Amino acid sequence: MANPIQEIIEKQVLTVARAMEDKIDDEIASLEKLDEDDLEVLRERRLKQMKKMAEKKKRWMSVGHGEYSEIHSEKDFFSVVKASERVVCHFYRENWPCKVMDKHMSILAKQHIETRFVKIQAEKSPFLAERLKIVVLPTLALIKNTKVDDYVVGFNELGGKDDFSTEDLEERIARAQVIHYEGESSLKQKSTTQVRRNVRQSARSDSDSE
Numbered sequence: 001m002a003n004p005i006q007e008i009i010e011k012q013v014l015t016v017a018r019a020m021e022d023k024i025d026d027e028i029a030s031l032e033k034l035d036e037d038d039l040e041v042l043r044e045r046r047l048k049q050m051k052k053m054a055e056k057k058k059r060w061m062s063v064g065h066g067e068y069s070e071i072h073s074e075k076d077f078f079s080v081v082k083a084s085e086r087v088v089c090h091f092y093r094e095n096w097p098c099k100v101m102d103k104h105m106s107i108l109a110k111q112h113i114e115t116r117f118v119k120i121q122a123e124k125s126p127f128l129a130e131r132l133k134i135v136v137l138p139t140l141a142l143i144k145n146t147k148v149d150d151y152v153v154g155f156n157e158l159g160g161k162d163d164f165s166t167e168d169l170e171e172r173i174a175r176a177q178v179i180h181y182e183g184e185s186s187l188k189q190k191s192t193t194q195v196r197r198n199v200r201q202s203a204r205s206d207s208d209s210e
Contacts, residue, residue, distance in 0.1 A: 060084075060113050068102070068109040071120040074128050080118055086178045087143040090119035091134045097155065097162060101138040104166045111170075112179040142176040150176035 060066070063083045071077050071089070081087050090105055092098035102119065109117035122129045122137055132141060132148060140152040157172055158164035174181035 057113060060116075063116070064118075065116050066110060066113040068106040068117045068119070071118050074120075074125050077120055077125070077128060080116060081143050081146050084116040085145060086115040087141075088115060088117050088173060088178055089141045089143060090117075091122040091125070091129065091132075091137060091139045091141065092119050093121065093123055093137050095137070098138045100162045101140070101169075104164075104169045107166045108170055108173070108179070115179050140173070142173060142178045144176075144178060149178070 064080070065084065071080060077089070081089075088105070088108075090098070090101055092101065105117050105119065109115075120128070122134055122139075128134070134141075136154045138154065141148045142150040142152065152158075152169070152172055155162060155164060158168050170179070170181070173179050
């Protein structure tokens with residue numbers, strides 16, 4: 001006797017497959033209609049896009065994007081946020097939770113060069129801490145166009161523990177649209193267990209060596 005549920009699933013899969021096949025056929029048909037002039041226009045457009053992106057990357061790198069660096073004064077903080085459209089600033093103190101956050105921030109800084117990733121010691125920045133109402137450490141200030149748009153306070157939104165993955169933090173920051181994010185992590189595909197273990201072991205190693 002045929003399984004009715006199995007039949008329904010098979011019909012749904014077949015329907016999706018046909019829809020995808022029709023879409024691909026349409027795209028192929030569109031490409032076949034292009035003549036040499038059309039293809040040349042597409043090439044020129046693509047080259048302009050690539051050139052524009054290369055110029056952006058060069059400018060980003062020139063102001064410190066691509067690395068996770070420390071701001072040593074409150075005056076420097078304002079210079080940093082004026083120089084970059086998107087900034088993630090970690091307000092920290094010398095403790096274990098902030099070291100965990102440092103490890104994830106270092107990884108994301110390299111993956112998202114469109115955004116500046118920095119940290120500043122909260123206890124040495126009383127004016128900023130008071131103005132931005134920084135109480136819990138670590139706190140990430142998510143900044144767009146010189147204004148703080150959102151905060152990540154402690155680990156509450158990251159599972160409440162220190163074993164969250166870099167992808168968890170990446171997704172949370174992406175909600176504020178401070179990084180470019182297409183719904184899948186930009187990081188290389190690794191098991192969550194491996195990522196968590198590496199970050200925790202590395203942070204503990206740093207802590208023990210001090």
